[in-house]
Amino acid sequence: MGDKILTTEHLYAYYDQHCVLKDINMAIPKFKATAIMGPSGCGKTTLLRCFNRLHELSPGGRIEGKIRLRNTDLLSLNPIQVRRRIGMVFQRPNPFPTMSIYENVIAGYRLNGIKLSQNKADEIVEQALKKTALWDEVKDVLYRRGTFLSGGQQQRLCIARALAMNPEVLLLDEPTSALDPKATAHIEELIVGLKKSVTIVIVTHSIGQAGRVADYTAFLYLGELIEFGPTERLFTAPKDKRTEEYLSGKFG
């Protein structure tokens, strides 16, 4: 499977006393796209939110076990540091409505109080927008509000916002669930292109999407990791009966 960038060991996640993730052990390979798939409520979003420690911000959210980012213990780091190294894109496009497109892309730096020269900022914005194939569409309206864009464009802006921080890992939480098929295809194409430079972890409820974008797929059910392996192998020869049933549409 090559180099591993994110590894979990006996990972448990809770909301107060309620355990939502049980003993998750998985190793996410570098510069690949890994899909986390499963029926609603199986804990896939929670798992994603453990990786950038956003789960701890939810009321009662608690993590036990180990998560490693390369060789460092992610849970012993300052969450702020973790989140600068691991970017995230959410279900619904959420550009900051008070900021222009330009400000949205550079928001990670502004929020963290990192001073940039005008040239450097321009460069970061241009590169991030080019990576998300948005540059040509917005280069003349950079100072308009990001909320004027279409849903698909807004989501690509959010990806650009995360990429501008040069993260090692990009987490995507059902990034196309609020988008139309055309915009979805566009984002999926983008993801495939992005994994050369950043490790992708994508939560999806769509089996088709996992098949189209992911090199590896994890199947989560009722808070447990049922199966994890190369997407092709998992889809064609699932080892667990529950994976097979899910793939054949018996539940979920």
Place this chain on the structure above:
Amino acid sequence: MTFNRDKLFEKSLTLSAWLVVILVAAMCLSLVLYALPVFRTTGFGFLFHRLWDPLQGKFGAMPFLVGTLLTSFLALLFSLPFSLAIAIFLGEYFNSGKIALFFQNTTSLLAGIPSVIYGFWGLFVLVPLVRKLEIKLGVLPYGVGIFTASLILSIMIIPYAASVGREVISLVPSELKEAAYALGATRWEVIRHVIFPYARSGIFAGILLSLGRAIGETMAVTMVIGNNNQFPTSLFAPANTMASVIANEFTEATSDVYLSALIAIALLLFLVTTVINIIGRYIIEKLSV
């Protein structure tokens, strides 16, 4: 039958709505009518003259206009750090649960205290304190005056800005806050760069509400401002606001012109409030997301 009832209901709603409009118009009209005599004697100089001496027949509203604006904006300045802090505390940090409810209720209780009680408290607690401060600063130790009135007003207006601020801050979508957290922002950075910009028009609306309350407040101010009709030359000088001079002198207004002058001040107060509200609404619109 049901149709008729619906019609009746609709008509009564329309009537009630119009009644309010008619009342405001009537109020305006009577203020203008009764204020006319003083404008006939003094002209528009009434608005700009600094001398108010009813015995000599001199009527100038400037000292009171300045008194009102000074006390109100000073009060706003004093109260703003506190009302904003409460708004953030209750809107972002503790927006549900028992602690939140306790603080919310206590804050709104502040708005429910009758102003005469504030006046009494100011007279017996604040005035001696301010007097001590004035002695330390080497100014005439009246105790009463613009500064004291602003202090009492600042406490009275906290709940308005605080509760509106709390409301709008708690309405900031959590997905925006999470987006900022996911970029590595700290809580303070989220408040500063996401919550404040998003909620600013609402926060401003709350501040405006506070200001309106400060401009119109009569009883508490009358009790601690010192009721002096001189044009105020110092923050510690006893003065009068538009509202306090009306309350204080209405019963003594013996001549028609005197009475008319007080009503003209009421008209001015009405106009000031309206103008500030119109400007405020314009700004709110500019600020809104």
